[in-house]
Amino acid sequence: MNASYTIIIADDHPLFRNALFQSVHMAISGANLLEADSLSALLTLLEKEPEPDLILLDLKMPGSNGMSGLIQLRADFPDLPIVVISASEEPAVVSQVKSHGAFGFIPKSSDMRALIAALNQVLSGDPYFPAALLNNPEACNELADKIAALTPQQYKVLGMLSDGLLNKQIAYELNVSEATIKAHMTAIFRKLGVTNRTQAVILLQQMSPEH
The missing domain is CATH 1.10.10.10 (Winged helix-like DNA-binding domain superfamily/Winged helix DNA-binding domain)
Structure with a gap:
């Protein structure tokens, strides 16, 4: 696994952000990990790092409610790979996330093994959407x-x-x-x-x- 990945974790919950930080380190040793706790902090980061390999985005944090943050990022940075990590795991939300151009969806309830597998999949260039959530209305x-x-x-x-x-x-x-x-x-x-x-x-x- 390439060690030169730059990954931004955007989530306003410090405990979850820290847990995600540890998981990403386990999945991709040596990755350059950056953190943002609001949409404005994320946009500021993107001015300095305009081409990260991946953004892990929480749907709800300051400046972003529901799909608004994803929609704005997709409009401003059309080529950025964005994977949504959210506690809202209902099929309607996952479908919306996909239709708004996210590259994947990882439920916050995922265990470490599932999270690492999902990260490896998206970094290999394959979108990740849990089949059970997407195909089970x-x-x-x-x-x-x-x-x-x-x-x-x-x-x-x-x-x-x-x-x-x-x-x-x-x-x-x-x-x-x-x-x-x-x-x-x-x-x-x-x-x-x-x-x-x-x-x-x-x-x-x-x-x-x-x-």
Whole structure:
């Protein structure tokens, strides 16, 4: 793998940006990695580095909401290879990303192995779009059905979970015991088909492309 790649990671979440940084280093040793936490920071970077080999772009960060950042970059830099990395994994979003000229789409829920394989694929010149997301229009409906299966109280708990509240805080807010919240969590995970809090939050975010 060519060590002289220049790759820009554009994401406003420091923790995710750092995790992505580590993954890219594992995929491409010696790559020149640059970071941007907003669209304006990315555009400033591109003035200095007008021809990076790849931009890994989050759909939602300061200055960019939904597809607007991708559309602007595509208009200003038509030849730039842009791969969107997003928590919005519904087929409609992936299709939009593809139609607006992105070279690939990597779900934020991807594990390290999938992420590295996707990076290697796009740097080899082949677009990467997860077939399951692109070719499965029913996926969004399945997700909606899973969310609809939650009771109003479980949905409320999931929403608080998405806001970053701990079990203890949720119990306090809803005036119930922590054991009750843990029972809700178990039921929520079962109904959504997930195994941890992060996956549950990502599923909820997929219901709204603006995330």
